[in-house]
Amino acid sequence: MPGDSTAEEGDSTAEEDVLQAELAAERAYTDRCRATLDRTKAAAQRRVLEGAGVLTGQHSGEAAGEGVAGDGASAEALGRYLRSQAKELQEEADGPPFFGRLDFATEADGGEQAGEHRGQRYYIGRRRVGEHPSAPPLVLDWRAPVSRAFYQATARDPQGVVTRRRFGWTPGGTGTAEDLTGLEDEWLRDRAEGTDGAGGQAGTGSTDGAGRAAAAGGGLASRIVAGEIERPRVGPMRDIVATIQPEQDDLVRSGPDGSLCVQGAPGTGKTAVGLHRAAYLLYTYPRRIERGGMLVVGPNPAFLGYISAVLPALGEVGVRQCTVRDLLPDQPVRAEDGPQAVELKHSARMATVLRNALHARVRLPEGPVTVPDGSYRWRLDEDELRAVVRETLAQRPPYEVGRERVRARTVALLRDQAERRAGPPGDAWLRRMGRTKELTAFLNSVWPRVRPEEVVAGLLGDAEALARAAEGLLSEDEQLALVWRGRRPRSSRTAHWSEPDLLLLDEVAGLIAHPPESYGHVVVDEAQDLSPMQCRVLARRSRFGSLTVLGDLAQGTTPWAARDWPEQLAHLGAPDATVAPLTTGFRVPSELLAPANRLLDSLPVRVPHARSLRTGGELRTVRVPTARGLAEGVTTRVAAALGREGSVGVIAHAERVADLRAALAAAGIATEEPGGEQGAERVTVVGAELAKGLEYDHVVLVEPAEMADSGPYGPQRLYVALTRAVSRLEILHAAGLPEALRG
C-alpha cells in the first residue's frame, strides 16, 4: 500500500538523519582526540628538552639534576625515560584514535551490573588518549580492565553495557575526522524496556540493522567486524585489536602466572592472539614483564618479517622478535651433518649425554690437600674432600655454581679446623683461604673451569669419551653417526661446527651457567615444529617459566615435530601449561576447507577439523598436460589473479621456486621475497616449507603430489599449503592429484 511505503521511506530518512548527526558528533570527537594527541606529543618533547636543560645545568639556575631528580644517575635515568617516551609517541603510527565505544547502563536502565561505570561512556582505542595521567581520558587503552566488556559483553550477558558502538574507518587512512566513514550500534540490553514501554524494536538511535541482529542472535552479525575479516590481505600482518573475538580475548587476557598453550587449526588467529597477549601482558604487568623483557620467537625470518609490524602498531616497540637460531652462540657454521646426526643432535637424549660429558670433567680427589696459613699448614683429608665433591655432584647444580660450592665447602672445612684451634676466624681470613694457590689448584683438579666448545669437541672428537657419556642412551651405530671422523680438530678453537652443533654448545653453556639473557615472558609461534633441544634453548631463557606456546600439531613438518603437547611443553619447561583450543577460522573460507579437512583425517595426529567463519571462497583445479607446462600455467593464473584485489601467493615445492620466479619475471610480473619488503609487490613465490604462518588472498598451489611426496612430512607440508588462501585457491597439476584433492 502506498501509505505503508511512505511510512517506511519516512523511517529510513529519519534513521539516515540520526546516523549523519551521530557521525558528525563522532567526527568532532575525533578532532578533539587528535588535538589532545598533538599536545601530548609536544609536551613530551618539551619535557625532554627541559630535562636536557636540567641535566646540563641550564635550567632556571638549578644545579644539574635538581628539581627533576636528586642525583646525576637518576637524572640521567629520568632523561632516558623521557626521551624514550617522547620517541615512542613520535614513532607511533597515525591511525584512528579509537575503534569502539561503550555506553554503560544508567540508574534508570537498572544499571546494577554497571557498578562504578554506571551511566559512563568510554571510547576504546589502541592507546590511551588524555592530557594528564590523572584526568579522565578521552580514549581508554584496549587493554584497560573496563575495555574487556567491549570484547566480551553479549545480549545474554551485557555486563552493564547498554550499547556497543563500532567505528568504520577508511582502510590505511591516518585516522582524521574525514576517515571516519561509518558506525554501528549493538543494543545489548533493551534500553526502553521498563522505562517508556516502547520496546527495543524501534531502534531509536541505532544506525545499522546488523547491530540489532547481533543483539538478537549473537555471533558475527556486525558488518564492521565482518568487513574487517573479509578485507583483502596486502602487505604485512595487521593487528586485530578492533575485532578480537570473545574466545580469543579470553586467551589474550589470561594472566602471566603459569603458561598457556594454544592449539588451533590454520587461520584461527593463534599468531594474532599471541602478539596481542604479548601487548596485554606488557601493559598489565609492566614491572614483571617489561623489566625481564618480552621475547617473541618465530620459525624463520620471512615469518618474522610478516608479523613484525603488529606489536609496534599496538605501541610496543621494545620486544625482541627472532628465531631460535638467533639465540644460539655466534659461531661460524663450517660443517654439515648427515640426517641421522642431525636428528640425534636435536633429540632430548643428547641433553643427557652432554650432561654426562660435562660431569665427567669432575674428578674425585686423590690424596689430601695442605693449605699454608703463615707458618702453619692446614691439612684436608681425602675422605672429607671426596664427600664434598660427591655431595655437590648429587645436588646437580649448574657447573659453575658447583665449582663455587666445592670451594665454599672446602673453606668451611678449614674454618672448622681453625675454630677448634683458635676460635672463629674472620671473613677476611675465609676469603684469603678461598683464594690460596693450593685451594685453587685443588679446585682445578677436581672441578676444572671449562668452556662449552671444549666439552662438545671433547665429546664428538673422542669415540671413547662419547661411548662413556652415551652409555645406555645411544646405540653404537648412533655413536658412530655422531663422532667426528677425518675432521678431528687439534683444539676446540679450530673445530668446524655444524648447524645442530650450535644447539649442543648452547646446551652445555646452559649447564655451566644460566644464560646471560633471559626474559619475563616468551611467546613461541609454530611451536609444534621445535625439536626437544630447540625447546630447551627457550626454556633456559624464560626467567619465570611463563610462556605463550602457539601451534598446530597437524602442521608439524620437521622430523622432530611434536605429536602431542604435554611432552613438548615439558621440553619447553612449562609442563603445567594449560592447553586451550581455538576452533574458529578467520582465514580460509569453508569452501576451501573441505580438501584440507580430508587430508587432515589421514595425518597421524588427533586434532579437530578446521571450521570457518568465512564463506565465499573459490576453489579451482587446473590440469596442465605436462610438467613442462606448469611454469606457463602459473604465469597465466597469476596474471589473471592480478586482475582482482589482494595478494597472490604461488606455493610450490622448494626446488621449483627459482624457476617459477624466473618465468614470472620473463612475463613481466615482479615478485617479492616472502616476508621481504612488504607490500612492494603483490606476488610472492614461496616454497611449501616457508609458507607456514603466511597467507595470501589468492593462492596458486603448484603440483600438490610433489609436495605430498616430499619425504615423510610431505602430507603435512601440503596441509599447510592448502590452508594459506584467504579467498581463492587454484590447484595446478600435471601429475595425478593426491587422494584428498580428488573429486
Ligand SMILES: Nc1ncnc2c1ncn2[C@@H]1O[C@H](COP(=O)(O)OP(=O)(O)OP(=O)(O)O)[C@@H](O)[C@H]1O
Ligand atoms: N578476531 C579477528 N578479527 C579479524 N581478523 C582476524 C581475527 N582473528 C584472526 N584474524 C585474521 O585471520 C588470519 C589468520 O590469523 P593467524 O595468522 O593469527 O592464524 P593462525 O592460527 O596463526 O594461522 P596458522 O596456523 O596458519 O599459522 C589473519 O589475517 C588474522 O589477522
